Amino acid sequence: MNExxxxxxxxxxxxxxxxxxxxxxxxxYDITVFGAEPHPNYNRILLSPVLxxxxxxSEIVSNDDAWYVEHGITLHKGKTVTEINRKxxxxxxxxxxxxxxxxxxxxxxxxxxxxxxxxxxxxxxxxFRDFADIETMLQAxxxxxxxxxxxxxxxxxxxxxxxxxxxxxxxxxHLPEVLMERQLDTPAxxxxxxxxxxxxxxFVLQGxxxxxxxxxxxxGVRLKDGRELTADLVVMAVGIRPNIELxxxxxxxxxxxIVVNDTMQSYDPSIYAxxxxxxxxxxxxxxxxxxxxxxxxxxxxxxxxGIARYEGSITSTKLKVTGIDLFSAGxxxxxxxxEEIVLQDAGAGxxxxxxxxxxxxxxxxxxxxxxxxxxxxxxxxxxxxxxxxRDKLLFGQAHxxxxxxxxxKSRVVAMADSTEICGCNGVCKGTIVKTIxxxxxxxxxxxRAHTKASSSCGSCTGLVENLLAATLGxxxxxxxxxxxxxxxxxxxxxxxxxxxxxxxxxxxxSVFKTLEWTTPDGCNKCRPALNFYLLVAWPGEYVDDxxxxxxxERVHANIQKDGTYSVIPRIWGGETTxxxxxxxxxxxxxxxxxxxxxxxxxxxxxxxxxxxTLPLIWGDLTKAGFVxxxxxxxxxxxxxxxVGKNWCRFGTxxxxxxxxxxxxxxxxxxxxxxxxxxxxxxxxxxxxATIKDFGVVCVDSGYELHVGGNGGVKVRATDFLCAVxxxxxxxxxxxxxxxxxxxxxxxxxxxxxxVERIGLAYIKKRxxxxxxxxxxxxxxxxxxQRYSQIDPWAERAKGLDKHEFIPLKLVG
Amino acid sequence: MSAxxxxxxxxxxxxxxxxxxxxxxxxxxxxxxxxxxxxxxLDDTLFALRDRCPHKGGQLSQGIVYGNKVACPLHDWxxxxxxxxxxxxxxxxxxxxxxxxxxxxxFLSLTPDDGCPNS
Numbered sequence: 001m002n003e004x005x006x007x008x009x010x011x012x013x014x015x016x017x018x019x020x021x022x023x024x025x026x027x028x029y030d031i032t033v034f035g036a037e038p039h040p041n042y043n044r045i046l047l048s049p050v051l052x053x054x055x056x057x058s059e060i061v062s063n064d065d066a067w068y069v070e071h072g073i074t075l076h077k078g079k080t081v082t083e084i085n086r087k088x089x090x091x092x093x094x095x096x097x098x099x100x101x102x103x104x105x106x107x108x109x110x111x112x113x114x115x116x117x118x119x120x121x122x123x124x125x126x127x128f129r130d131f132a133d134i135e136t137m138l139q140a141x142x143x144x145x146x147x148x149x150x151x152x153x154x155x156x157x158x159x160x161x162x163x164x165x166x167x168x169x170x171x172x173x174h175l176p177e178v179l180m181e182r183q184l185d186t187p188a189x190x191x192x193x194x195x196x197x198x199x200x201x202x203f204v205l206q207g208x209x210x211x212x213x214x215x216x217x218x219x220g221v222r223l224k225d226g227r228e229l230t231a232d233l234v235v236m237a238v239g240i241r242p243n244i245e246l247x248x249x250x251x252x253x254x255x256x257x258i259v260v261n262d263t264m265q266s267y268d269p270s271i272y273a274x275x276x277x278x279x280x281x282x283x284x285x286x287x288x289x290x291x292x293x294x295x296x297x298x299x300x301x302x303x304x305x306g307i308a309r310y311e312g313s314i315t316s317t318k319l320k321v322t323g324i325d326l327f328s329a330g331x332x333x334x335x336x337x338x339e340e341i342v343l344q345d346a347g348a349g350x351x352x353x354x355x356x357x358x359x360x361x362x363x364x365x366x367x368x369x370x371x372x373x374x375x376x377x378x379x380x381x382x383x384x385x386x387x388x389x390r391d392k393l394l395f396g397q398a399h400x401x402x403x404x405x406x407x408x409k410s411r412v413v414a415m416a417d418s419t420e421i422c423g424c425n426g427v428c429k430g431t432i433v434k435t436i437x438x439x440x441x442x443x444x445x446x447x448r449a450h451t452k453a454s455s456s457c458g459s460c461t462g463l464v465e466n467l468l469a470a471t472l473g474x475x476x477x478x479x480x481x482x483x484x485x486x487x488x489x490x491x492x493x494x495x496x497x498x499x500x501x502x503x504x505x506x507x508x509x510s511v512f513k514t515l516e517w518t519t520p521d522g523c524n525k526c527r528p529a530l531n532f533y534l535l536v537a538w539p540g541e542y543v544d545d546x547x548x549x550x551x552x553e554r555v556h557a558n559i560q561k562d563g564t565y566s567v568i569p570r571i572w573g574g575e576t577t578x579x580x581x582x583x584x585x586x587x588x589x590x591x592x593x594x595x596x597x598x599x600x601x602x603x604x605x606x607x608x609x610x611x612x613t614l615p616l617i618w619g620d621l622t623k624a625g626f627v628x629x630x631x632x633x634x635x636x637x638x639x640x641x642x643v644g645k646n647w648c649r650f651g652t653x654x655x656x657x658x659x660x661x662x663x664x665x666x667x668x669x670x671x672x673x674x675x676x677x678x679x680x681x682x683x684x685x686x687x688x689a690t691i692k693d694f695g696v697v698c699v700d701s702g703y704e705l706h707v708g709g710n711g712g713v714k715v716r717a718t719d720f721l722c723a724v725x726x727x728x729x730x731x732x733x734x735x736x737x738x739x740x741x742x743x744x745x746x747x748x749x750x751x752x753x754x755v756e757r758i759g760l761a762y763i764k765k766r767x768x769x770x771x772x773x774x775x776x777x778x779x780x781x782x783x784x785q786r787y788s789q790i791d792p793w794a795e796r797a798k799g800l801d802k803h804e805f806i807p808l809k810l811v812g
Numbered sequence: 813m814s815a816x817x818x819x820x821x822x823x824x825x826x827x828x829x830x831x832x833x834x835x836x837x838x839x840x841x842x843x844x845x846x847x848x849x850x851x852x853x854l855d856d857t858l859f860a861l862r863d864r865c866p867h868k869g870g871q872l873s874q875g876i877v878y879g880n881k882v883a884c885p886l887h888d889w890x891x892x893x894x895x896x897x898x899x900x901x902x903x904x905x906x907x908x909x910x911x912x913x914x915x916x917x918x919f920l921s922l923t924p925d926d927g928c929p930n931s
Contacts, residue, residue, distance in 0.1 A: 439901075450901045455888075521836060521854040524876035524883035524890075547836040551874040551885040559885055563871045808839035808850060809827045811922070 002030045005302065006091055006101035008081045008246070010035025012044055013275025013291040014107030015063055020299030022071055024516075028303060031073045032099045034091070037130055038078040040064050044130070045288050048321075051134050051162030074099075084250035086268060103270050103302060106247055106258060110240035110276035110286065115150065119212030125234045128159045137233065141166035144232030148172075148221045150209055152179040154317060156237035160201055161321045163233070170200075171229050173207040173221065175238075183317045183328040187344060188351050188367040195324060195349065204229070240286055242277045257284045262309040264298035274298045280310065287315045305516065316377050327373035330363030330380055331355060338362055343394040352394050359387040359759070371469055372396040375462075381482075385759025397462045412466045421463050424456035432464065436471045444468065457713045486525035488517045493529070493746040500537050508534065508545060522548075529747035532634070535670060536742050539784035546801065552632035555804050556792045557614055560607065567606040567617060569626035569793075570667060573641045573659035573679075574602030583624035591617050601638035601676065603629055615805050619797035627791040630667070634748070636675045636738075639663040640688065644681030644698065653698035655681035658727055662696075665731055668789040669738065669781075672745040672754075677734070690718045693741075693751040694734055699723070703730050707737055707763065708755030716752040719760045722768045736767045736774040739781035823921040830856070830916055838873040838882070841920060846931070848909055849873035850920065851893050853880060859893035860911040860920055862931055866891075866904025896928050907931035 005021075007014045010033050018031060035041075041063040049055040068075040079093040090100040112127025114120050124140065126133050140147070141163060149160040152174030160170045172179075178189035179196075193203060208224035212234055221229045242257035253259050253267040257279030264272050264280075274294040276286055285291065290313035300308035316329035334340055334355045343352045350368035354361055354376060361380040366373055375397045379386060386393060412421075417430030435441065435451050447464055448455040454464040484490050491499070496515060505511045508530050512522060522530065527548035534542040552558050557565035571580070584604055588596055594608035609617060618628075631637060641659030645651030659679040666677070678689040679696040689695030691711035695718050697704040702725040706718035721737070724730060740763065745754040755763060766773050796805075833839045833852040840863055841848040849863035849872050857880075863873045870886030880893045890899035896908040907924035924931040 519879055521878050523878045523881075524888070527876065527878065547834060547877070550876065559874065561868070561886065563874075803832065803834065803839065807842040807847075808832055809825075809841045811825065811841060811843045812845070 003028065003102040004100055005029035005031045005103050005105065006099050007031065007033045007105045007107060008084075008091065009033075009105075009107030009109060009275070009277075010037065010039075010041050010075070010077070011107060011109050011275065012041070012062075012288060013109070013295055014105060015041040016292055016295035017105060017107065017274050017298045017302070018073070019063075020296050021302050024299060024305060025303035026071075029103075031071075032076070032101075033068070033073055034076045034079050034081045034093060034097075034099075036078070036080040037132070039131060040068070040075075040077070042131065047128075047131065047134055048158040048162055050131075051137060051159065052165040057131060057134075081246060084246065084252075084271075086250060086252075086271070089270070101270075103272065105298065105302070106252075106266070106271065106273040106277060107275045108243040108246060108277045111243050112236060113239040113241050114236050115209055115238060117209055117211055119214060119218065120236075122212060122214045122218045123216070124214070124218035124232060125212055125236065128155050128235050128237045129240075133235075137163060137235070138166065140233040141168050145169055146171075146230045147233040147235065148229050148231040149235045149237060150174075150221070151237035151239070152176075152203065152205070153182060153237060153239070154180060156235070157196070158321060159235045159237055161196070161199075163235070164200055168233070169202075171202040171204060171231075173204045173209055173223070173229070175206065175208060177206055179203070179205075183332075183365075184326070184367075185332055185353060185365050187342075188326070188328075188353070188365050191346065191349060191351055191367050192324065192326060196321075240276065242279065242284055244277055247273070247277070255279050262297075262311060263301045263306075264294055264310060265301070272298050272302065281312050283312060285313065285315070287317065289313060289315060307516075314381060316373065325366075325368055325370040327366040327370040328364065329373070329377050330361070332363035332365040334362070341390065341394055354393060356386065356390075359385050359390070361386060369396075371466060374465070374469075382757060384757055385761065387759075388756065397466075412463055412470055421467065422451075422453035422456070422460045425452040427451050427453040429467065432467050433471050436468060441468070442472065485529060486523055488519040488522050488526050489515060491515050496530070497533050497537075497744075500533055506534065506538050506542060508548065524550075528553075528634075532670060532672065532747050536784070540787040546804075553634070555611065555614065555801075556628055556632060556796065557609065557611075558632040562608075564608045564610055565614060566631070567609050567614070567621075568599060568603050568629040568631035569621050570629040570638075570663070571603045572663050573639055573656050575641070575656055575660065580624070580626075583626075587617060587620045587624070590620070599631070599638075601631075602640050603631070603638060605631070611805055612807075615797050615799075615802075618793035622791070622794045622797050626793075627667070628793045633670065634673050635671055636666045636669040636677070638676060639666075640676070640678040640692070642679075642681045642686040644679075648681055650684060651681035651698070652700045653681060653703065655679040655687065655696075655698050658696060658698070658703070658730060659687075661727060661731060662694075662734060665735065665785070666738065668791075669742070669785065670788065671738070671742055672747050673750045675738070675741075675751070691715065692718065694737060696730055701725070703727075705730065705733055708751045708760070710750055710752035712750075714752070719755060721760075721764065732774065732778045733767060735778035735781040737763070739777040739784075740766050742781075742784075743777075823923045824910075824919045825922065827918050827920045830858075830913055830918055833858070833918070836877045838875075838877060840871075840873045843922070847871070847873070848920065848922075849882075850911060850918065851877055851882060853877060853893070858911045858913060858918065860909035861891065861893065861896050862907040862909070862924070862928075864906060864930065865889055866898055866906055866930055867902070872906060896925075905930060 043060045043062050046060040079097055081091050082094045083092040090098050092098045112129045126136050147163045147168040147170045149156045149172045152172045160172050164170045178186050179193050210224045211222045213220045218234050220231050244254045244258050247258045248254050258266055258273040258277055259279050260266055260273050264274055266273050275291045294310050297308040297310040332355055338355050338357045341354045353365045355363040360383050364376040415429050419429045421429050432451050432453050441447050454461045482492050485493050485496055511530055531545050531548040546554050593606045597605040599605050639659040639662050641656045644655030662677055675693045677694045678687040678692040680687040680689045681698050689697050690706055691709040695706040704723045705721040707721050709718035710716045827841055835852055836854055838849045838851040847863040849861050851859045863871050865872055865884040867889045870884040872882050874885045875882040881890050883890050889902050896905045898904045905928035907928040907930055909924050910921040912919050
């Protein structure tokens with residue numbers, strides 16, 4: 001027989017937990033749900049648009065009665081649970097209905113806080129919480145004229161706006177000096193007030209409600225200063241209180257809310273709680289995103305999976321008043337050790353403030369132009385070091401200079417429909433907008449799938465996101481979620497890497513199993529990533545999975561558009577000899593290589609090689625002393641050098657020998673993305689070391705080390721890491737940097753975005769300041785190199801993976 | 813295409829053994845009329861498709877095989893191995909060829925199934 005799960009509360013948090021549970025373990029429980037309201041589960045946050053008339057109630061129902069039937073859930077609508085018997089494990093509703101449980105989930109939400117003033121119980125005095133309140137308001141709007149909303153927070157203003165839309169004359173009484181003081185700072189709140197006043201709302205700030213007057217029904221509100229406001233309807237929106245009466249009565253430990261641990265378990269281990277009724281790490285939440293995170297964790301434990309933890313949420317807010325753009329997140333008030341960057345244009349109705357601590361965003365408030373809200377929130381959640389973008393931060397993401405679109409000053413809205421947004425796939429603005437509208441797209445991934453825009457090099461991602469935001473307006477979700485590694489899992493790159501190390505996962509199948517992959521053998525996104533992560537975590541132990549590598553890495557050559565391959569042997573430090581060149585020339589002639597090209601990395605590229613020919617040509621190259629140049633892999637590519645002081649009159653060090661030394665140390669390394677090096681003999685920097693992943697610029701006193709450069713999609717000059725004196729130090733610092741990159745960057749993340757994400761300060765700490773950390777990282781790198789410096793061409797010339805290079809059968 | 817296509821016994825040829833094809837991989841049968849890719853999935857099911865992506869002609873045999881899909885190595889279109897159809901929202905198909913295993917030996921029919929013009 002199945003275990004029994006009883007859920008008290010048919011609201012957003014409780015039902016989301018049930019939905020998550022059904023995904024994980026659909027057969028585990030017989031589920032019974034009690035709901036005090038006479039409705040099926042609906043989306044409470046969309047009550048505001050129902051009040052304004054922008055939506056119908058039926059549109060905000062999330063799960064209709066049929067859904068409960070379909071999943072075999074017993075639903076008791078309109079039944080309030082009044083008793084939990086924890087000894088005999090059953091609950092009892094006011095009408096006498098009982099249900100036994102093995103596990104109980106309390107999701108009773110919150111109640112509006114009603115000011116304890118005389119007259120609070122008069123007819124016409126309500127909170128703003130459920131559909132019954134909306135019905136009362138809509139009815140009042142038909143019959144009466146004057147409404148007073150007490151409370152100028154998020155909820156109060158939405159109620160006031162809705163009542164005004166329904167034709168009432170509305171006054172908002174608010175105790176503090178500014179509106180929405182929990183979400184807004186003073187300048188933004190003032191702008192909001194003005195804009196709402198322009199729409200017809202009236203405000204009494206610092207208004208203290210003393211009494212609600214009326215005989216049979218509310219007639220007015222008397223304030224402490226003696227003023228009386230006429231009111232046929234009073235909506236109290238001064239805050240919510242977790243609804244914990246039942247839990248308290250049943251002896252479950254409560255403070256402000258039902259106290260739960262990181263698995264959403266109360267002090268009674270068979271009783272869980274989620275949503276607004278919960279107090280977690282001293283915090284209660286009234287916004288929807290945290291509730292959903294809690295529901296997910298709770299479901300994971302109800303399903304006996306036992307791996308998820310809720311660690312609290314950082315929240316952001318948007319006001320759902322059509323035509324008013326407002327965004328706030330995190331700690332926007334700042335403190336003694338924070339800094340603020342502010343951009344204010346009252347005339348244009350625009351205000352932005354970002355609060356920083358140690359160059360990381362702590363909070364943001366935006367009014368008027370909230371396009372970049374999601375971006376700031378993402379930077380904040382990721383803890384990105386923004387020191388490099390401070391001067392442009394408030395102008396928004398579009399001003400960071402996406403490559404190929406250089407200096408976009410005007411926003412996407414101003415662009416012509418024929419403007420090409422995605423240069424890789426030739427997709428214009430008009431096409432993207434039309435597809436978003438026609439196919440009802442809501443996310444970047446959907447736009448990528450349907451239009452291909454932003455699906456190749458990704459440099460136009462910011463533009464496409466802005467187009468989505470501009471096209472969808474308020475419907476575009478600006479709540480960034482933690483980003484899963486791929487659609488097969490909910491776990492992020494970092495979580496997966498951590499699990500591989502901490503839980504000693506040493507095969508791809510054990511990763512799939514332990515981390516509950518939703519697919520039997522992953523996909524073409526996660527498999528190459530996992531193969532790399534396992535390889536880095538267990539050098540010499542993990543067996544490389546060829547079938548999880550992209551074709552180029554599987555056959556150690558670069559596939560071309562016609563299905564032939566290119567072959568680039570390593571030319572150490574870009575220095576060669578007549579003998580080597582002669583050998584290359586002879587091989588090229590022998591195999592009738594159609595095109596011979598000099599690459600940007602100082603090497604020679606044979607193009608148009610048929611797959612069957614690869615092992616033969618490699619055999620000849622091996623005999624002539626060449627090894628694979630790894631020009632096809634997410635791997636160390638090449639070390640570009642200049643001739644240095646041996647020849648150049650400006651040269652300060654032997655840059656060529658330094659480059660060869662680096663290449664001898666690093667060849668064969670697999671990396672999260674391609675990795676390029678260069679050594680320049682003097683600050684004139686002819687080898688372009690400052691746009692490489694690791695660049696060395698020789699100076700008279702030694703070597704300057706630079707990291708995180710990129711000359712590709714988005715040009716980025718390196719950050720200066722440090723200066724060292726000897727070639728041995730250059731090698732050690734390079735090895736340590738490479739190893740930290742290999743161990744901590746996400747798969748397919750170049751060093752440039754990685755350095756921007758985690759901050760140069762962190763890399764300096766690991767590679768420069770902490771000598772012990774550097775030495776250990778360099779040592780781990782050298783250990784892993786012992787297993788990877790095996791020339792893949794020589795092996796394959798001798799017959800390894802033969803099946804990759806010959807057809808199964810020839811017909812006709 | 814004729815309404816009734818006669819499939820004769822002669823269509824079937826032996827192309828090798830199951831072990832010749834790597835799991836989660838593919839091998840190519842070369843043909844004057846266009847190559848055929850023979851795929852083997854994780855659970856040892858075999859599929860055969862014309863080795864030509866409906867997008868820009870990439871060799872599907874060189875892609876990463878996962879589930880019942882292959883990702884084209886050129887521009888990452890996903891093709892369903894069981895239907896030969898591109899995974900939505902992409903549109904197009906690669907013709908399917910009947911393939912079967914008998915006591916470890918793999919047999920392929922050179923007559924494509926109906927339903928896709930790209931054979």
